[in-house]
Amino acid sequence: MTLKTDEFYSKADALIAAGRFIDSKGWVPATSGNFSARLADGNIAITVSGRHKGHLQRDDIMLIDANGQSLDGKKPSAETLLHTSLYRRYPHIQAVLHPHSINATLAARLFKHEIVLEDYELLKALVGIDTHETRVTIPIFPNDQDIQRLAAVVEDYLDQHGDIHAYVIAGHGFYTWGASVADTLRHLEALEFLFDCEIRLHGVKKA
Ligand SMILES: CSC[C@@H](O)[C@@H](O)C(=O)COP(=O)(O)O
């Protein structure tokens, strides 16, 4: 049996608190969303599949290895591969958060392939950005119930375009990441604000 360390519980508690905040904003309705944080030994603390992300308890955070295999007999998020592929690719990523927000969902209907964010002061909440005079592109990928195939589409995009701050999955939600749960939560909140601005600016087209 794998021992859950103090580090595991500290990161689990950070994910639980993040979930409460994200839910308070209405960004993870009806058990949607998933969250994870990497541990020093390379294993990952991740939400158990199907739990309400606004009401997480320590029992709802489990341990997987870097390949997404359960280490404690629990069932990890259905979208685990989207987390593990980011951790594998980027050693600096320590947390991944996935909300299902109205703004990400509507933005994907409006923009189809990518959301371009520029001339917003709040872009500086994203790591590595120190001026509003920056153009940030958030790609939109088609939704897919085959998560392995979806992870491959993301990898392919990253191979061709280099680093990004987040991606949207059409009709679904978005993924963002960072060097800690706090950094990732800041990215999530900033992107939500920026998606909201773009939707209000460009309007919502009829389907
Ligand atoms: C309740 S619909 C949302 C799910 O299909 C999925 O997209 C999701 O984000 C949550 O799945 P989970 O397996 O709990 O991590």
Ligand SMILES: [Zn+2]
């Ligand atoms: Zn999802």
